[in-house]
Amino acid sequence: MEKTYRIAIDGPSGAGKSTISRQVAAELGILYVDTGAIYRAVGLFMLRAGVDPSVAEAVAPKLSSVSVRLAYDGRGQRIFLGDEDVSDLIRTPDASRAASQVSAHPVVREFLLEMQRDIARHSSCIMDGRDIGTVVLPDAELKIFLTADAEDRARRRCLELSERGTPQAFDDVLRDMIERDERDKNRPVAPLRQADDAVLLDTTGNELEDSIAAVLKIVREKFAEL
Ligand code: DC
Numbered sequence: 001m002e003k004t005y006r007i008a009i010d011g012p013s014g015a016g017k018s019t020i021s022r023q024v025a026a027e028l029g030i031l032y033v034d035t036g037a038i039y040r041a042v043g044l045f046m047l048r049a050g051v052d053p054s055v056a057e058a059v060a061p062k063l064s065s066v067s068v069r070l071a072y073d074g075r076g077q078r079i080f081l082g083d084e085d086v087s088d089l090i091r092t093p094d095a096s097r098a099a100s101q102v103s104a105h106p107v108v109r110e111f112l113l114e115m116q117r118d119i120a121r122h123s124s125c126i127m128d129g130r131d132i133g134t135v136v137l138p139d140a141e142l143k144i145f146l147t148a149d150a151e152d153r154a155r156r157r158c159l160e161l162s163e164r165g166t167p168q169a170f171d172d173v174l175r176d177m178i179e180r181d182e183r184d185k186n187r188p189v190a191p192l193r194q195a196d197d198a199v200l201l202d203t204t205g206n207e208l209e210d211s212i213a214a215v216l217k218i219v220r221e222k223f224a225e226l
Contacts, residue, residue: 005030005124005223006139008132009215011146012181012192014153016203016211017128020146022076024215025126028226033070033119035129035136036099037079038112040090041068043098045081053101060107068112070119091164093176100180103130104187130184133195142222143198144215150178152204 007030009021018034025032045066046053053059069080078087089095102108109131116136120127129136133143148156154174161168184192194200199218203211219226 003124004120004122005141005226006120006137007126007219008137008140008143008195008198009126009128009146010130010133010143010192010194010198012153012177012184014157014177015146015148016156016206016208017146019208020203020211020215021126021128023212024219027212027216028124028126028219031072031119031123031125032077033116033125033127034077035112035116035127035132037077037087037090038068038070038115039103039108040095040099041079041081041086042066042108042112043100043102044086044090044095046102047094047098053098054104056105056107059102059105063107063111066111068115092166093168096176096180100183104183104189106189109135109190130192131190133198134193135190138195142219143195144218145194145198145200146211146215147200147202148204148206150174150181153177 009017011017018036022032043053046059046062049062051058051062067082071078071080078085079090080086113136116127119125120137127137133140151174154170154177157177158168158170158173161173201214201218
């Protein structure tokens with residue numbers, strides 16, 4: 001059987017994980033899996049169902065109605081709720097907040113765990129998230145923890161939002177980011193933390209190209225064949 005490579009990339013929001021992971025995966029010719037999108041889709045589902053995403057008791061009974069699925073096309077990863085492609089809809093500030101809230105509930109994390117593991121079982125991939133190296137793929141062959149200081153991350157997120165045509169004020173983005181970081185780091189289940197065996201990469205002040213090159217260097221040092 002062909003050898004599979006699992007690369008786990010974790011870190012706080014706005015550290016550049018998805019952009020960097022997507023480009024590194026393309027360069028290596030392996031799959032890129034954005035697990036944040038899965039939590040976002042669950043958050044969006046709850047908002048639409050009129051459920052408060054921060055209340056576990058309200059979210060839990062709705063989970064069995066959530067049908068979330070990943071697909072890949074020329075634009076990369078697409079995410080579906082039932083038959084609806086929600087890849088763009090999950091990027092709004094409301095969906096971001098709802099994602100962070102639902103992700104704090106153990107019942108939601110448990111619900112999504114096997115789905116994430118299953119993807120990595122079948123193909124080489126770079127999977128990014130918050131708990132990939134610690135919980136989802138503790139046996140990943142390579143783990144990288146990507147971080148950058150909060151202001152730098154907020155600046156990047158602002159740029160990304162403007163490019164998407166949904167600009168927001170820097171102060172609001174920074175405040176939301178700090179609030180989300182706190183929730184992601186302090187939740188009792190699978191909090192955001194660096195796995196003991198992860199390589200730390202701080203991208204503060206880096207140009208995107210430098211960060212991509214740094215990740216590729218770490219990957220190629222680990223897997224000479226890639
Ligand atoms: O990476 P992102 O910003 O799209 O993630 C959205 C939210 O989902 C974020 O607040 C943290 C949460 N998340 C998580 O708890 N575990 C993951 N593996 C990925 C995301």
